[in-house]
Amino acid sequence: GEDVEQSLFLSVREGDSSVINCTYTDSSSTYLYWYKQEPGAGLQLLTYIFSNMDMKQDQRLTVLLNKKDKHLSLRIADTQTGDSAIYFCAESMGNTPLVFGKGTRLSVIA
Amino acid sequence: DAGVIQSPRHEVTEMGQEVTLRCKPISGHNSLFWYRQTMMRGLELLIYFNNNVPIDDSGMPEDRFSAKMPNASFSTLKIQPSEPRDSAVYFCASRTSPETQYFGPGTRLLVL
Numbered sequence: 001g002e003d004v005e006q007s008l009f010l011s012v013r014e015g016d017s018s019v020i021n022c023t024y025t026d027s028s029s030t031y032l033y034w035y036k037q038e039p040g041a042g043l044q045l046l047t048y049i050f051s052n053m054d055m056k057q058d059q060r061l062t063v064l065l066n067k068k069d070k071h072l073s074l075r076i077a078d079t080q081t082g083d084s085a086i087y088f089c090a091e092s093m094g095n096t097p098l099v100f101g102k103g104t105r106l107s108v109i110a
Numbered sequence: 111d112a113g114v115i116q117s118p119r120h121e122v123t124e125m126g127q128e129v130t131l132r133c134k135p136i137s138g139h140n141s142l143f144w145y146r147q148t149m150m151r152g153l154e155l156l157i158y159f160n161n162n163v164p165i166d167d168s169g170m171p172e173d174r175f176s177a178k179m180p181n182a183s184f185s186t187l188k189i190q191p192s193e194p195r196d197s198a199v200y201f202c203a204s205r206t207s208p209e210t211q212y213f214g215p216g217t218r219l220l221v222l
Binding site: 088097 | 114143152153155158166201203208209210211212213214215216
């Protein structure tokens, strides 16, 4: 079945770049997503990428996709304390529900 | 748009009681999803609807769980009877296209 794996924790200093990694197993995945969850809140869609793309940039966020290795990453430039949250990677074939990883808890040290 | 609306935001109940969670999807969205989030299992899909019709309920843990979507603007998730292991955050999400699935704020359920 589908599986999405992420490391559980990442700690960075304010102002540095953060890179959160994700691997997935389903080669049929068409859409790959990054969501952010702040304490006590729901999941907020940050960005998504189609499987026929290898990079997408949106302000401080850069998503890289290596389809051959089934590896997705989210880079946050100039990380701020407000970026502290749990980041979820997810995949979908489009007409199917999203399958989520367990999330990476990003801690930003001032 | 107000986004996905869930109620109640918090629920504390005693074991054996019936619990009903409510969700109002974003207007115009034709797919609705119920998820459960726990520390141990992460985010699990319980059930989803397309055009008010349940498509896949294989994630519903037991017969104690049931979900309905009587119309395009309302869905319920019911647990009867509730058990302490049902304690979790329950999220509702909706979408109209694969690119943009939006989540509600969640209902924090504690069963004593």
